[in-house]
Amino acid sequence: MSSPRYSDAERAAIYRVIRERRDMRHFSGGEVAPELLAQLLEAAHQAPSVGLMQPWRFIRITRPALRQQLHSLVEQERLRTAEALGERSAAFMQLKVEGIRDCAELLVAALPEGREAHVFGRRTLPQMDLASLACAIQNLWLAARAEGLGLGWVSLFDPQAVAELLGLPAGAEPVAILCLGPVTAFYDQPMLVEQGWAAPRPLAELVYTDHWGESP
């Protein structure tokens, strides 16, 4: 494969989308053209996967009743999370944590059944299947941002309840409810930073040399 380094303009575009991607919870309805949705899912499908197992499955939610049921499940977990947060409960309840009812497209991403057959790269680290699926979702996220579409990854749900709702076979696991679609504006910073929920840490604190905790 030729041209090892990309042009300045290409690299700028790639760093731009990495920088401007946001986890969106505010959507403005509308729609995503079927061919564009297919293109975004193809971007996801080009992700790396451990032993080439391609452990991603996407369920597109088209029935309004199903969307409502997913919203209810997330709402239940939102309340349980608030309870578990103790003193931060009130602040948490002020946050918008999902855009399930407002996004143009709703997808559920899941790990498939039968993963135990895949040993390569997973004998000691079986969770690498989830890592592969996360890489696929990151691809989708970046491609969507470049297309001017927001994506939000919702993980506030009981996986067993979502699995039952969507008929997942034993051994399959839902790991993301993905809200996708047009937005009025992308957040300038991560919404949890803008809302004061959390302060980001500088990279320098998270990089060590040769031994945990040792600075370069």
Place this chain on the structure above:
Amino acid sequence: MSSPRYSDAERAAIYRVIRERRDMRHFSGGEVAPELLAQLLEAAHQAPSVGLMQPWRFIRITRPALRQQLHSLVEQERLRTAEALGERSAAFMQLKVEGIRDCAELLVAALPEGREAHVFGRRTLPQMDLASLACAIQNLWLAARAEGLGLGWVSLFDPQAVAELLGLPAGAEPVAILCLGPVTAFYDQPMLVEQGWAAPRPLAELVYTDHWGESP
């Protein structure tokens, strides 16, 4: 944030890097300039993370003896994996599965200790921390490819042994040995496809509508 949709040229660059990124195992030595390495790690650091917990730590391996020890640990697990693969053992042993001794830079990516304090988005799905770290590695992968550098994610190791070698505190977990650096050429297709280890499945088989297993 303005300009919701990127220009045609920008989108082409982003789809290109998503398509051309490869999990590399063949490296050509050389080096990665410190400022470029920092820039790549900043790209990783711009990943989304559940509840903004930023659960990524990177240990840069600079001591040759440590690199050799990591290689030995991977080699041990390679043999154990081959054993576990049974009839595919011989084919597996033919594959090059890592470039630890040949890559310019070696990094270990790990989840930090103290993650139980982060409840937001993790009460029912605690493994979302790994998903966040995987998104960071995918950012790193894409940025490296645009810079003409290969990256390989090695997950063939005993995490406890790597944790002990690098002094990880209780509760922290290594999840990736990352080989990074110049390559002679990028694979045209995933190496495991080129080598006939696995055949990729078409996306259409992995996307359902409203219910597991139902085609659009």
